[in-house]
Amino acid sequence: MKRESGHQGLDHLLDSNRRWAEGSVREDPTFFQRLVEQQAPKYLWIGCADSRVPANEIVGLLPGELFVHRNVANLVVHTDLNCLSVLQYAVEVLRVEHVIVCGHYGCGGIAAAERATPLGLIDNWLRHIQDVAERRRAVLAPETDRARRADRLCELNVLEQAHNVCRTTIAQDAWSRGQPLCVHALIYRLSDGLLQDLGFAASTPAEPAAELASAIERIEARVKRR
Numbered sequence: 001m002k003r004e005s006g007h008q009g010l011d012h013l014l015d016s017n018r019r020w021a022e023g024s025v026r027e028d029p030t031f032f033q034r035l036v037e038q039q040a041p042k043y044l045w046i047g048c049a050d051s052r053v054p055a056n057e058i059v060g061l062l063p064g065e066l067f068v069h070r071n072v073a074n075l076v077v078h079t080d081l082n083c084l085s086v087l088q089y090a091v092e093v094l095r096v097e098h099v100i101v102c103g104h105y106g107c108g109g110i111a112a113a114e115r116a117t118p119l120g121l122i123d124n125w126l127r128h129i130q131d132v133a134e135r136r137r138a139v140l141a142p143e144t145d146r147a148r149r150a151d152r153l154c155e156l157n158v159l160e161q162a163h164n165v166c167r168t169t170i171a172q173d174a175w176s177r178g179q180p181l182c183v184h185a186l187i188y189r190l191s192d193g194l195l196q197d198l199g200f201a202a203s204t205p206a207e208p209a210a211e212l213a214s215a216i217e218r219i220e221a222r223v224k225r226r
């Protein structure tokens, strides 16, 4: 009996999948056939694993149009073979033209890093966010409101991760080959569903450091104006 109920646990998902597949074919009879033959996405999305930030939906892209990597708090860690493999495959094999690092306000990973209450293994992962907070202490310190401080850390984290993408051998090699590749930093607001560009766009090896510095200066100026 127990086994049966376990098997039925996903029935509604499988039903919904059948309806989605049938609907997709009704709208476009060659939809799946085309996807079988090739995928040619222009974008790689590196986003948070948060269930409220579904990559394709929020930018209105169909299957086949967005290559996606998600982890807790959209981190790009230089020893993370999973993220690096996705990046390498996206850039060198699929030849995406844009890498988008997308964070979001109200990120549980950022909040947990700020609270620093022990959660287990994930604390090691969140340590990277604490490193960002420490490195950018001067920007964050004047922000006395806790919620706003967390928002600023969400923004700073996205910027640092976009900068990390630029520093990988993968982005550096693409640029030295003359392959077009632009790295961007976006942030998503759960409360209105809108994406905001954090003003970081790097498409040559000379740009990332200056883009990071000027984007951070804009955050700093906003904090001080308050």
Ligand SMILES: [Zn+2]
Residues within 6 Å of the ligand: 048, 049, 050, 072, 073, 074, 104, 106, 107, 108, 109, 110
């Ligand atoms: Zn998140």
